[in-house]
Structure formats: C-alpha cells, structure tokens
Amino acid sequence: MVKPDLRAIAVDMRALGLSAPLRAAYEASKRSGFHAVLFRGEAHRHHPAALVPLTNVLPIGDRARQRCLDDAAQVLNEGLRVFGGRVATGVSAPWGTDPLTGRQWPTDDPWWRIDIRSEARLSDVKYTWEAGRHRDLVVLARAARLDPVGPWQDGLTGLLRAWCAESPPEQGVNWYSSLELALRAIAWNQILALVGDRLPRDVVTAMERLLLSSARHLMVELPYTVSSMRNNHLLGDALGLILLARMFPTARRARWWARTGEKMFAAQQRRHFGPDGRMIEDSVSYHRFVLEMLVVRVLLGGAPSSVRDALRAASLHLARLGVFDGDVPQYGDWDEGRVLASSGDALDVAGSAALGLALCGERLPARWYADFDELAWYAPTPDREATAEQFTPPTHTRPGATTSGGIALVDRGPWRVWFKVDGGPSHGHADLTSVWVKHGGRWLIADPGTGTYNGPLEVRNGLRTSAAHPVRRPDGRDQLVPHRAFRWLNTGRGHLGAPLVLPDRTIVFGWHDAYARGEHPVRVGRAVVVADGYVAIVEFADPPAAAASWSLTVPLHPEVAARGDTLIAGGTKVGLFGLDGYQAVRGRSVPFAGWHSGTYGRWEPATWITAESRADTAVWGLGAPPGPPPDPNALDGLGFQVTWSDAGACLTVTDLGSGEVHHVRAPR
Template identity: 50%
Template sequence: MRLSTAVSDLRALGSSAPLRAAYELSKRSGGHTLLFREVPDRGARSRAIGLGSAVPRSDAARDRCLADAAEILASGVRVFGTRVPTGVHAPWNVDPLSGNVWPESTPWWQIDIRSGARLSDVKWVWEAGRHRDLVVLARASVLDPDGPWLDELHAMLRAWFAQCRPERGVHWYSSLELALRAISWAQVISLLDGEIDADVRARMDHQLVASARHILVELPYTVSSMKNNHLLGDGLGLVVLARMFPDFRGSRRWARIGDALLLKQLSRHMRDDGSMIEDSLSYHRFVMEMLLVRSLLGSVPAEVSRALHGAGRSMRDLGVLDGAVPQFGDWDEGRVLADSSPAGSVAGSTTAALVASGEALGGDHGRYDEVCWYLAPAETPTPAPVDRATPGGAHRRTGGFDVVQHGDWRVWVKTGTGPSHQHADVGSVWIRSRDRWVTEDPGTGTYNGPLNVRNGFRTSAAHPVWRPDGEDQLGPHRAFRWMRGFEPSRVVDEGPGRTTVLSVHAAFVGLGLGRVARVVEVSAEGVLVVDFVEQTGDGTTRWVMNVPRGAHAEGLDLDGVEVTGAKEPFRGWFSPTYGAWEPRPWSACVLDGSAFTWSAGRSRGAVESEGSVSADGRVFQISWREDGVVVDVTGSEDAQRLEIRGA
C-alpha cells in the first residue's frame, strides 16, 4: 500500500518530485535546523506604507467596524463563519476546533499537520493567526481613540510574541500564512503609526524581518509544490516587506524576487478572460485581493493591472454583482483584505477591483469595506443590481461557465475546468429562480478533515453529473490532487426566446467507456436538461448521478430517490462554509438506457429512446461520430443543429 501511494505521489508531483524529495530529506536529516534557525533582532525598523489606511466617511462602514471590534473583544476572532477565543481569550496556539494546544516551542517542521495522528485541522488555528481581526481593532482605534481597542490590540500582540517565536510552533509552518500576517501588520502600522507602543513595534519589526527570511529560504518547497496562489502570496509578501523596510540590507532583493515570483506565477495563473487556473470562487477572490494589494502599493507592473481588471470583470460576468452565484470549487473564506461583513459574498472584492481599475460604477455608497477602507476616504461607488432579464435573454461566458438568463431563470452550466482547487463537476447545472436555488453546489466541507467527507464534497458524486460504475471524472488522490484530467467541449446556440448549451466530455474514454453529452435549454418558461451517454462494450455499465437540491427544489422535475444525510456512501449533505456540513436532500438518479431528461419550471413530457428524446414538444437526436458529436433539435416551428468537432 505504501509503495503504491508513493508512486501515486510521484505521478501527481511530476517534474517537481526531485526538488520536493530533497526538501523532505532536509526536514528529516536536520538540514532545516540550520536553514530555519532563529536569528537575533538586527534592529531593523519598519515604515508605514499607507496600505489600507483610508478612513471612510460612510456611517455604515464606521458602524460596521465598531460593532465588529466590540464582537471581537466579547466573543473572539472570526474563523470560518464563527467566533473563537483563540488569540483573545485563549492562547494563539489553541486549536479553535478541538480546544487542544499546538506545540509552542517545537520547531515547526517537526509538527505533524498532515497525517491521521495530527492534533487537528491546522487551517482553524492558521485562520486566527492571519490577524485580519487585528486590522479591525486598529481601524476601531482610529474611529474611536478613547475606546478599549488599542489596549486590546497591544495585549493580543504581546501574547503573540510570547507564544509564537520565529520558527517555533505551527504559526511558522506556512510561508503563505507569514505573508498574509505581514500584510495585516502592514495595515495595523499604517493605521496606527506612532500610536503603537515602542516595545510592541520593535517586536513586530523583528518578526516581520524573520518572515521575509523564512519565505526566501522556503522557496524551493513553494516553487516545487505550490504553483498556485501560494506562490503569488509569497511573492506579494516579499514586496510588502520590502516596502516596509526600504533601508534594510537585502530588502531590494526581497522586492525583486517578490515581483519576479508574482509575475511568473501570474503568467501561468490568469486566462485571457480574467478567470484563473484555480477553478474556485473562493480562490478567485483570494487572488483578486492579492492583485489589489499589489496595485495599492504603487509602481504597479502592467501585468498586475491587466490581471486585476480581468479578474474583476470575470466575476462580474459570472454574476456576483447581481446576487448569489454557485460556490464552485474549494471554498474556505480565505481573504487578504480585512472587512467586517459576511464572508460569503464576493461582490465587495469585485467592486474594489473594478473601481481600482478605473471603472465608473453607479449606485449607493458605503456598502463594501473593501472599497471604503482601501481606495478612498470619500463616498465610494457600489454597483446597483443589474437587471439582466431582458426579453431576448442573456448569455455570458467566463472561465469554465456559461451563464444564461431568461426571465426569472438564471443558470450556470459548468463546461470547463482547471488544474487547481477544482471539483470534479464538469457538466454541472446550477439553477436559480429569482433569488432561490433549485439546484445548488453543495460546497466544500473540509480539506484536512475526514477524507470521506473531503471526497464526499469534491468528487463527481457530489455534483449533478453522470458517473459509470462509481468512477470519478478526475480520480481523487489525497486531499488536493487528482490522478487524471480532460478537456471538455461546448457550443452555444441562441434561438428565438431561448439559449441552448451543448457540453461534451470524454472523461471516461480512457476507462473503455463512452462520451457524455448534456443539452441545457433555458427559456423564460424554465430549464430543460437532456443527457446522453455513448454506450460501449456490453452495455452493462451502471450510470448514476446525484443532484444536490436547493431550497426551491419543488420546481424540479426529476426522476430520482431522495437521499439526506447518508454517511456510507457520503451523500445528502450541504456545506455552508469550510468546516461545517449539515443534512440536505440530494436526488439519486439512475440512467435507464442511454438518455435521461430533467427540468425546472417546465414540464418534461419526455419520451426517451436510443439516441433520441422527445421532450416538451421538441425532439433531441444525437449522433456520436468519430470526429465529434452532433445534436439535432426539431420542433413544430424551428430546428437547430448543435455540433462539436473533435469531441
């Protein structure tokens, strides 16, 4: 078993395997003891760089901040949608999930955060250690100088210095966490420059310089294993630290390496339409906020400006300024910016990205902290909801989604994928009627918790896509990796009063099985989905699909058995945020033959036969060809042909 796991690890790492192996050897042979030794304070002193120091005129933003600060003192910092005592009423090394204490004096590389014997899911204590809530306390100190905020901020930082020495304890394990904490501290210093006690400021500066050194020494691991948001975050952290210590020996090298890392990864990370290789709503916001921070620092590379604008436009095209969107891909509430608003919305970051890129957005002001505290002290623009329910409908394409609206119906068809933080969900159809979900992405559950829960949410079993004999589209390996990939195909046809999307993938062809095609037709009357599976072999393959149902699922016309809260196999759950899941009905469907039809808001009236479906007064006929797929649609008034070559 161990040999097969090692072989799978090597396959997943690819060409980066030798560098990763050398790094792991250093951890076990004592090399890290020399590389990550604690160095003495060299007396370097930071400068305020103005990051996040705008003070809003909006009464709403001010009230929001002071209420949040009071809640921090009363109930603790925010971790994944809840308040925890860590850092406020308990030491910084107390795990919020279990109440156990992570080792305080142990070198970080000797702490087990991955095996089944680990103390807990480390993301919980890391989230508290990002210190975004310290930024809120610093803001409150500016708004209300006579309040208790600054004293509490000093107390929390002094506790941090005593409990989290450089290169000791779990808070020094990840370079990304060090970079994010440095960005938070830069904001605290920018807001309170001159107000922070001298001993606290000196110890902050010592840890900030130690953080820069750690990030640099850790680069072999980051470059070999983290060619994603981690590399962007490490680069950004070095740039921020270089700006804070312009006179420190080596800081110019920090800036040079930081921007080089950021731009190198950015060239891999961004697509032409502003979407990203991390196929995740949460991580799109995370990276977009990194780009905004780099923009705010000034002397902005043109690549960063283009990426920031593109990222904002991609989210706008997805529909985040118009209401809720699917929580696709991995979701963990990861942030770079500090705010005092609910964590689930991506609208604030998107608005800030567009405003910073020069777009004039109308509407009421003061709704988003991401705009109020980072861009200007004046009243700042917030986009009014956009009415896209035009008579002819609307179709937009961004990233791996075709977004379609007709009347009250808004539909997201997942017709693409990405190599990082994605779920095995190509072909998924998420349907909203006005502001209520009919089918809904079930969320993420966990990364580092029980593996059956992790895979229960991220694999094809958690999404409305077909699986043959229990096989997965991508094949999960460990908590984050996949064993294979594929390139789906799609085509869109705009007809009178309707939009039709055909998506085709060959995820299972390598397993000796056929292709899968899905036709999604959206009109003002509702949504019709027609599925086809190319039959191969002896035809005994059992094709199954689970459809997570939304709160408005009574509008769903679907042949399936309702499953809620099943543990084996894991299905019938919904995760509103990272680390939480609750029972929610899914419909378990079985394909009888080669076609299947379902709908929302309109009657199916379906008659299915070999390669053909009659539904809602129209006939859908598929032709599986060696060079592609053709679907002919005929009705009483018109006909259309949907053709994909090379699929």
C-alpha cells in the same frame, strides 16, 4: 499494504514532475535536522519599518464606519471570526490554541517538528491559522483610528504583545506555512499604517523583528514553494516578499527579496490566469483570494500593466457569473480565504470584484461604496463629478445568457441556471457539466460545498467527488478519482459552445473528456434548455452503449424537500421529471452522502436525489415542459442530436414544426 503506498508515492512524484528531487531534498532536510541550520531564528539586525500604505485611514461612508465599530466590539467580546463562528484563540486563550479542541499546539518546538498532517495530529490546523491571519486585528486598528477613546487601542495592543511573546521566530505552528506569514505581514502593514504611531514602542519593535524574520523565512522556504506550491501559495509568498522589501528598504537583502518576489509573481501570474478571467484555481473562494492578491500588488504601486489586466479580467469573470445579483454556486473548495480585511459577510465575493473594477478605473454605483467594505477601505474616493458611464454588470446587458471561463449563466423567467463545463487543476471538484438551479431567487439544486480539507477523508471526498454533483457517471465512475486530500488521479477538460438564444428558450451545450480513458472510454455531453416553464437537461454519450448503466446525483439545497415528482421549497412547488424511480438520501454517514456545507468545517443534512438509467440519451429536469413526456427527439417541439468528431461536438437543434435548424458547436 505495500502496493498502495508505492502507488501513492508514484502519483505524488508524477504530480511534482521535474520538481520532485527538490521536494525530496527538502523533506530530507526536515527529517535529518538540517532545517535547524537553515532556520536559525530571527534576523540579527533590526530595521525600522517604512510606511507603505495599503488601506485608507478612514473609510468612504458612514455605514462602513459603523460596521467596523460593531465588528470590533464582537472581536473583543466574543472572539475572532473563524469559519462562520467566533473563537477564543488569541483573545481569551493563547494564540497557539486549537479552536476545535481547546488544546494548544506545541509551543516550544520548531515548526518543522510539529505534526499537522498525520492521523496523530492535534487537530485541523486551518482553524488556528485562520485566527493567526490577523484580519480581525486590522478591524481593531480601524476602530482605534475611528474612535481613539474606545477600548480598541488597548485591546489591539494586548493581542499584538501576546502574539510577539508567544510566537518567536520559527517556533510553533504559526510559522509552519509561508503563506500565513505573508498574509500576516499584509495585515500588520495595515495595522502600522493605521495606528503604528500610537502603539507602544516595544510592541512596534517586536513586530518589526518578526516581520524581518518572516522575510528570511520566505526566502529559505523557496525550494518548497516552487516545487510544491505553484498556485495561490506561490503568488502569496511572492507578494509577501515584495511587500516586506518595501517595508524594510534598508535591510541588506531587501533588493534580493524584491527581485525574487517580482520574478516569482510574474512567472506564476503567466501560469495562473486566462485571458477570460479564469484561473487555475477552480474555486470561487480561491478566485476571490487570488484576486485580492492582485489588489494588494496594485495598491503597492509599480505593478506591471499585466497585473492590472489580470485584475480586471478576474473581476469581470465574477461579474459574468452573477455575483452582483446575489450568491452563486460554491464551486470548488471554499474556506473563506481572504487577503483583505472586511467586516462584511465572509461568504460575499462581490465586494472584492467591485474593488478590482474600481482599481481598474470603472465608475461604480454609489451604493456599492456603502455596501462593500472592500471599496470603503481600499478604493480611492470616487469622483462623483466624472462623466464616465457607470459600470453595469454583464448579466444586465446581455439577455438570455453570459459565459465566462467555461461556465454559462442563463436567466429566463423565474430561472437562474449555471452550467459549468470546464474546470482547472487547483482546488476544484469533480463537477464538469454540472447544473445548478435557482427558481424565483431560491436555490433548488445547490452545490454541496467543501466540508473539510484536513478532517475525515470520507467527508472530504464525499463532497468533492462526482457522486456529490449533478453530473452523469458511466457505470458509477468518478470524473477525476481523488488522491489524498487535494490531488486527483485523472484529469478532464470541458468544452462549452456559444449560447443559443431563441425567442422562447435559451439553450447551452457542452461536453467533457474526463471519462475518455480506461477500458470503456466515453465522451459525455449535455444540452441545458431553459424556458419560462421549465429547465431540461438533455444527456448524450459518445460512443453509445459505452456504459452498462448511468448514475446521477442531484444535490438539493437543505431547505428543499423531494416529494414524489415535486420539489418543495418553502411555499414554492416545482415539478421534477425524467428521474422515475429515484432514491433520496439525507444526512447519511456511511457512506457519506446527503449533506450541504455552507462554509469550511460545517455541514448539515440535505436531500440528494440519486438515479440510475441504462439509456445513453435521456432528458430530466425541473418544471413542466408542455406536450408529451420529453425525450431528445421531441422536447417541447424541438429535436436534439449531437454529432461527434475528433475536433469536438456539434449540437443540432431542430424546430419540429417549422423545420428550422440551429447548430451549437463546442470545439475541442
């Protein structure tokens, strides 16, 4: 029993790197009681908050107005929105109430003494924190501004007064995470801008005192943040300090907050973003989350040009993935994380991308301002007299395929196919070279989602490992191998070539090195061929015979059934080929398999197809390729071969009729 614990500690220390001693000292402070000295409660001197507008006082368009009023009514009547449902926390139950159990987190203990991680904890704290981000209170403030005689103002006042009474500085679970304090500060800023002049003076004063204490908390927590949270948490904490310095310019340490926040934000920004718009967050949900942080930094004013550049690139990345054409694969961890307030669909990411583009000067379609709360409440009013060309999503301007951040999107005939070759170190899943497929706008092969972070580990790992994704596994190995709830024991990089667009087919190729380790190292490659009548996946390995067998899981959407060599989705039937003798599992608990999670904390049965083979090269897919049974040497008149080298891999595509040859290079 000792050995695994020591190994886990060693992995943790390796992951923390040079910051490990700082993190160790921080943990020792918590256990020794020194935290009681560091976190001495609220700031001593009171300062009134200055108005720092982040939100429009009135929305652009009537549809956003009505959405807000309808949502506000649901907040007061049904509760706050938390992961696809409404909860009593804050509305008809105390703010420290866990929505899952109905019980309260400890209210009289300082936050560092509350157990949120071990098996003995009360529950998954994310549910309580989600309610405590107060985005729904921003909705009530908007409604109070739109309809001064409605019940919104009184409802908001009651919720805020209760919060201030129940959440004194450094007490209770809602002070545990610095990121939660920063997000709440962003929400409270908007509330004060919308209705601060109408709130009772005692409520405003209490909010100001808690905001000042939040700034102090963020500063004291810096050792933990910089040693362990070099991802969205560090950006969010930095953003909170920048905002609070603007809100309280007369505070003695305001300049220090601002300087520290700006330096942290700039340093993490350099680590966080790639020039093509990708982030270290290998997750669509967290991409939206961080994109909204960039939005807030731009709205605050005075942002370096690099912030706007990153915002534009991050927004275009989502556009290239097809977010303006419908839903996209739920890559990586998904938990509905938001910085901005919206009464729209919590699963939508297009509105945030549209806002990012608007703030970078793009002229957007008028209907988007009606469709997206993000534009209606945060964007400047569009100049309809401007002559600039209207923004067109990249998926509409490049026929055949678009690529971004190691992902290719192919549209041809009834098919829409995503090929994810590369990933990032934060919040990603073991899904290098995964393929996700829609047919006629309906999901067939669909990302199974996240399930949970803090729930049962078998669920967490059951949905994030390679066994839950359509990737080849030599001898059943996982690409990354999970460690605890968020970390991985290994790393892997993928390399994507440029799309090959032929008159009747589109071909994308990539490979990864996640298995290039251990006793039997192997590189794995894939070519994805999309024609009007089929989608084919051609598998390759280097070196051949590096594995005794190969495993593959194909997770289907919950509404798709597998019947022999046919997938059935509603009235649509699509052929399945190359997976002879497959097994199907649906809703199995032990071991956990055959599930789909549409949002955090929820999962439903879905069919997973599992197959085994002993061939290093193979072909499988959907639809019906013409001619003889497909193989890499003869697939619908094409032959495929991969040449491997230290510099990468090259796919050779040969037209077997004309002899014409095409090369797709995917360098390291």
